[in-house]
Amino acid sequence: MRIITVDDSSTMRRIIKNTLKRIGYGDEILEAENGKEALEILENTDVDLIITDWNMPVMDGLTFVKKVRANKKFDDVPIIMVTTEAAKEDIITALKAGVNNYIVKPFTPQVLKEKIEAVMGLKD
Amino acid sequence: MAAKLSVEWINPFIEATEEILNTVAMIEPKRGKLALKKDSTVEYDVSGIIGITGEAVGSIALSFPKKTALKVVSNFTGEEVFGIDADTADAIGELTNMIAGRAKKIFSDKGIKLKISVPNVVIGKNHTIASPKGTPTIVIPFTSEVGDFAIQVSLVPNKSED
Numbered sequence: 001m002r003i004i005t006v007d008d009s010s011t012m013r014r015i016i017k018n019t020l021k022r023i024g025y026g027d028e029i030l031e032a033e034n035g036k037e038a039l040e041i042l043e044n045t046d047v048d049l050i051i052t053d054w055n056m057p058v059m060d061g062l063t064f065v066k067k068v069r070a071n072k073k074f075d076d077v078p079i080i081m082v083t084t085e086a087a088k089e090d091i092i093t094a095l096k097a098g099v100n101n102y103i104v105k106p107f108t109p110q111v112l113k114e115k116i117e118a119v120m121g122l123k124d
Numbered sequence: 125m126a127a128k129l130s131v132e133w134i135n136p137f138i139e140a141t142e143e144i145l146n147t148v149a150m151i152e153p154k155r156g157k158l159a160l161k162k163d164s165t166v167e168y169d170v171s172g173i174i175g176i177t178g179e180a181v182g183s184i185a186l187s188f189p190k191k192t193a194l195k196v197v198s199n200f201t202g203e204e205v206f207g208i209d210a211d212t213a214d215a216i217g218e219l220t221n222m223i224a225g226r227a228k229k230i231f232s233d234k235g236i237k238l239k240i241s242v243p244n245v246v247i248g249k250n251h252t253i254a255s256p257k258g259t260p261t262i263v264i265p266f267t268s269e270v271g272d273f274a275i276q277v278s279l280v281p282n283k284s285e286d
Contacts, residue, residue, distance in 0.1 A: 008242065011201055011215040018202070055221070055242050084225020084240075087232035104229075105222050106148045 001120075002045070004030040006038040006052040006064065007082070012105075016051060016082065016112075023113040035064025042074050049116065054083035054094070062097050069098035078119035082107065129260035129279060132234075134158070137184055137277050138264055140226035144219065145268075149199040153273075156265035167250040168274070169193065170208050172220030175241035182279035184227070185253050186220045192271030199270070208247050217243035223275070 003025060005016045013031050020026050030047065032038035036059040038052070050068065054061040061081060069075050078100045085094075086104040094102055100119040103111060142153050168187035175183050188196065190208060197215040198204045205212050224240045231238050246253070255261040255278040265274045 009214050009218045009221070010211060011218045014201065055240070057242055084222050084228075086225060086229035087237075089232070089237075105225065106144065 001025055001048045002028040002030065003049045003051060004032060004038060004041060004047045006032045006035060006050065006056070006061065008033050008053065008056040012053065012082075019109050019112055023109050023116075025113075025116060033058075035059030035061060035067065038064060039067055039071075042068070042071075042077075047074070047077060049120065050077055050079045052079060052081055054081060054085050054090075062094065065094070065097045065099055080115050080119060082112075129262055129277070133180065133279050133281070134262055134264070134277055136227040136230035137223070137275055139230060140223045141186070141264075141266070141275050144222045144226055145196070148219070148222065149196045149270075151196065151199065151268045151270050153266040153268045156267060159263045159265070160261070167252055169247070169249055169251070170213065170216055171246045171251070171253055172216040173244045173246065173253065174220050174224040176224070176238055176279065177241075177282075178238040179231075179236050179282055180238060180279045181282045182259055182277070183255075184220070184224055184278075185276040186216065186223060186273070187253070187276065188216070188273045189271060190249075192268075192273050195270035196273075213245040213247060217245045220245075 005013050007013045017029050020029055030041055032041055034056045052061045065079055080101045081094050081099045082103045084105050091102050101115045103115055145151050145153050169190040170193045171185045171187040173183055173185045194205050197212050200215055220243045228238050228240055253276055259278045259280050261278040263274055263276050
């Protein structure tokens with residue numbers, strides 16, 4: 001499975017990458033620092049899953065999710081948002097924008113595994 | 125004279141700091157005595173700072189002496205770090221982000237809506253963080269098994285958001 005992780009924090013990208021490897025999803029992991037950079041990668045590369053942060057400079061996660069859902073080339077790719085935005089209204093906003101599942105930082109490897117299985121199941 | 129900052133504006137940040145650092149850095153912070161900024165003599169080597177807007181306006185800073193920062197970041201990332209470089213600064217920023225995000229959730233559960241900015245990190249031996257004049261600022265020192273650190277909360281309730 002090819003996964004792209006979008007986060008302005010190199011620490012979080014590293015933690016997510018290491019966690020994905022630990023839970024058996026480390027085959028191919030791409031990285032982007034913000035939504036704009038991720039869109040550029042998606043234009044040229046097929047991915048099976050997007051894991052994105054919300055608060056990022058240049059292009060935030062919410063704008064990125066809306067742009068993904070509006071682009072016929074990759075509008076069906078499952079998206080998991082991993083963020084510190086934990087308020088109920090934030091989660092509703094993200095789901096309305098097109099996020100398939102939502103994880104609040106900090107998270108355990110087990111939570112990430114369960115969310116990935118859930119969204120990939122939805123895709124099938 | 126600056127307005128006072130009541131405990132209901134401070135406690136969510138203390139709770140969030142204890143919870144997040146315990147969860148991701150495996151340390152047990154113990155809170156010290158709160159101090160008004162003007163009475164505080166604490167100086168730091170690295171600080172993560174996040175701006176706050178919404179029903180209160182200001183910032184939260186998470187500040188460490190170098191030795192403590194290195195231990196906390198090593199625990200957080202699972203990789204031993206030996207100096208304050210770009211990666212260490214990024215990790216301190218992310219820890220601050222998690223603490224501010226957790227505090228935001230605690231406020232949200234009480235019906236108080238806040239927005240948080242992306243983190244900035246300041247590196248410099250013995251630096252202090254200044255707050256705008258008239259903004260009440262409280263320093264909360266913590267002790268832990270990996271050393272002392274502090275959070276600094278500067279907030280003014282924003283009446284225009286009521």
